[in-house]
Amino acid sequence: MLRLGLILYLFIGTTFAGSAMIAALAAGYDTTMPVIYSSIAGFVAAIPVAWLVARELYSGD
Numbered sequence: 001m002l003r004l005g006l007i008l009y010l011f012i013g014t015t016f017a018g019s020a021m022i023a024a025l026a027a028g029y030d031t032t033m034p035v036i037y038s039s040i041a042g043f044v045a046a047i048p049v050a051w052l053v054a055r056e057l058y059s060g061d
Helices: 002-026 032-059
Strands: none
């Protein structure tokens, strides 16, 4: 399940980080640090989501 979770994290983390970055840019935070902070927040928020998706896929129910 760990391998599946890591593979899912690659895709989910990138998607969340990109969405958070676009949200920060749309909100008018166009300097370096808010964009970096929002992308880090997206990567961190993707950890439990990837774990839950991997658990559901691995259980097979």
